[in-house]
Amino acid sequence: MATRLVQINMKAHDDTALGRFWAEALGWGVDSEGPGVTNLEPVGFSYPDPVAVCVDIIARPEPKTVKNRVHLDLATTSAAHQAELVARLKDLGATLADVGQGDVPWTVMADPEGNEFCVLEPREIYRDTGPVAAVVVDCADPREMARFWDAAIDWKLHQVTDDQATLRSAQGVGPYLEFIRTPDTKSGWNRVHLDVAPYTGDDPAAEAARLRALGATSPSYDASAISWTILADPEGNEFCLLSPRGTA
Known part of the structure; x- marks a missing residue:
C-alpha cells in the first residue's frame, strides 16, 4: 500500500477571494466551491494525477500569526518571466515579504492573506513542473523527514542531505516535494498542510495504521464530524489522509 500527495490545504478568512488570487496566479480554474471551501486545479485536470498538486482553500476564523511551515515555490523560465510574474502577482494583490532571506535570486512574496510563497529564478530542474515548482516544508531534520515521507507516499526520493531532501512523483511529472532545514520551531497548527490519499480500493484505516507504524501520530482533534483522518x-x-476518489 501507499498514499499519494494530492493537494495542499490552505486556511483563509475569505476562501473565495483567496481562491480567485491563486487561480489567477497559477492559471488554474476553480473546480468547485461550497460554503467555506474553494478547490483549485488546472483546467482540464482529471483528479488525481501527479502532474499537479491541487489547492484546497478552507475558511477559518483564526488569524495567521507566524510564518507558514509549508509554502509554494513558483517556477519561471527566464529572468524576464520572473520579473513579469512578480509584477503580475503584485497587481493581483500579493506583496513582497521579508522572512530573513537576505540577498537571494528568488523573490519572496505573500498572498493577500499573508501566506508566504517564492517566485524562483529560472532553474533547469523545474523546467517541466508546471507553474508550481515545489511544495516546500520547513523542518529540523530533512533526513528524518525523507525517511518518513519516502515510505509514506509513492514518490521517488531524489536527494537527501543534512539541509534538504527532495522527492518527486514516480512518474517524473509535476512539482517536487522539498524539506528544507530551518532554525524555526513549529508553533500551533499549520495553516497550510499536505493532504494525501490512498489508491482506489485500498483501505484507509489500514493505510492510517501503516502511516502510524512509520512514525505518524494522531493529534488531539475532534474528528467526529469529518470523514478523513488527521x-x-x-x-x-499535520497532514490529512483523505478517502480514495477518482481513478487509480
Missing part, C-alpha cells in the same frame, strides 16, 4: 509527521506537521 495525522502528524515525525516533526508534528
Whole structure:
C-alpha cells in the first residue's frame, strides 16, 4: 500500500477571494466551491494525477500569526518571466515579504492573506513542473523527514542531505516535494498542510495504521464530524489522509 500527495490545504478568512488570487496566479480554474471551501486545479485536470498538486482553500476564523511551515515555490523560465510574474502577482494583490532571506535570486512574496510563497529564478530542474515548482516544508531534520515521507507516499526520493531532501512523483511529472532545514520551531497548527490519499480500493484505516507504524501520530482533534483522518509527521506537521476518489 501507499498514499499519494494530492493537494495542499490552505486556511483563509475569505476562501473565495483567496481562491480567485491563486487561480489567477497559477492559471488554474476553480473546480468547485461550497460554503467555506474553494478547490483549485488546472483546467482540464482529471483528479488525481501527479502532474499537479491541487489547492484546497478552507475558511477559518483564526488569524495567521507566524510564518507558514509549508509554502509554494513558483517556477519561471527566464529572468524576464520572473520579473513579469512578480509584477503580475503584485497587481493581483500579493506583496513582497521579508522572512530573513537576505540577498537571494528568488523573490519572496505573500498572498493577500499573508501566506508566504517564492517566485524562483529560472532553474533547469523545474523546467517541466508546471507553474508550481515545489511544495516546500520547513523542518529540523530533512533526513528524518525523507525517511518518513519516502515510505509514506509513492514518490521517488531524489536527494537527501543534512539541509534538504527532495522527492518527486514516480512518474517524473509535476512539482517536487522539498524539506528544507530551518532554525524555526513549529508553533500551533499549520495553516497550510499536505493532504494525501490512498489508491482506489485500498483501505484507509489500514493505510492510517501503516502511516502510524512509520512514525505518524494522531493529534488531539475532534474528528467526529469529518470523514478523513488527521495525522502528524515525525516533526508534528499535520497532514490529512483523505478517502480514495477518482481513478487509480
